Amino acid sequence: MNKQSPHLVFIPGFMLNESLWDDMLEYFPEHWNIHKASLEQGHSIEEIVENIVKNAPKKFILIGFSLGGYIARFLINQYPERVSALILIASSIRHDTEEQKNQKIQAINAMSKKNFKGLSGVAISQTLHPSNSQNHYLIQRIQKMGDKMGYETFVTLSLLERTFEQHHVIKCPTLIIYGAQDRLRCKEQAIELMNMIPQSDLERIESTGHIIPLEQPEKLAITINDWLNKHGIVE
Numbered sequence: 703m704n705k706q707s708p709h710l711v712f713i714p715g716f717m718l719n720e721s722l723w724d725d726m727l728e729y730f731p732e733h734w735n736i737h738k739a740s741l742e743q744g745h746s747i748e749e750i751v752e753n754i755v756k757n758a759p760k761k762f763i764l765i766g767f768s769l770g771g772y773i774a775r776f777l778i779n780q781y782p783e784r785v786s787a788l789i790l791i792a793s794s795i796r797h798d799t800e801e802q803k804n805q806k807i808q809a810i811n812a813m814s815k816k817n818f819k820g821l822s823g824v825a826i827s828q829t830l831h832p833s834n835s836q837n838h839y840l841i842q843r844i845q846k847m848g849d850k851m852g853y854e855t856f857v858t859l860s861l862l863e864r865t866f867e868q869h870h871v872i873k874c875p876t877l878i879i880y881g882a883q884d885r886l887r888c889k890e891q892a893i894e895l896m897n898m899i900p901q902s903d904l905e906r907i908e909s910t911g912h913i914i915p916l917e918q919p920e921k922l923a924i925t926i927n928d929w930l931n932k933h934g935i936v937e
Contacts, residue, residue, distance in 0.1 A: 710735065710762065711763070712738050712765045713764070715769045716769040716859055717859060718844070722916065725916060729924060739770075751777045755780075760784070763785070763787045767791045768791070769793075772793065775795075778874070786874060787874050787877075788876040788877070790877070792914055793895065795898060796894070818849070818856060820851075823842075826845065828885065832883065873900070877926070878896050879904075879906075879914065879926075881911055881912060883911050884912045
């Protein structure tokens with residue numbers, strides 16, 4: 703990979719589209735090559751990964767947020783030679799419990815293609831930092847992403863099987879980032895990820911809930927940039 707012009711592939715989270723990353727991109731150097739993956743192509747993690755890889759450069763830095771972190775780990779498991787560095791944001795290695803699976807099925811059954819307008823405001827509010835829980839602009843922005851992706855994508859992503867056997871140890875430099883006030887993915891889950899990956903570092907972002915790319919885009923971008931420079935992955 704040319705260190706002067708690194709390629710970064712970003713994978714968003716559940717019912718979040720490529721615009722998730724827009725606020726933080728302005729804090730990256732202009733010569734960086736940004737590739738924003740979509741979760742709308744494929745009906746399984748395997749199919750989503752195949753579409754991402756098909757449209758990705760030969761070698762890249764891989765960044766996954768939340769569900770995108772699960773997908774990123776599957777991708778590097780299948781294509782370790784393609785990834786020069788891995789960054790996992792607000793993610794986990796934990797599988798859905800039976801209760802969580804049942805809750806997702808109930809949510810699917812409570813909606814339809816006709817009445818689906820994105821995730822509920824209450825559900826979104828609960829993922830955010832307390833100071834953002836009544837931020838109607840931010841909540842509506844997240845809702846609009848889900849609305850645009852649609853009910854069929856909601857069903858597909860809700861039913862994704864997040865369990866897979868890890869065949870390869872992740873050998874590239876890895877950064878794990880968690881939000882200080884994240885009520886969905888806590889510090890313990892970040893530590894579990896760190897313990898699973900030999901060459902990994904852990905960073906905490908303050909004053910944010912789960913949706914770090916929107917709640918603290920500048921802090922997140924600086925954290926990523928500093929880590930990539932520290933490890934000589936970019937210049």
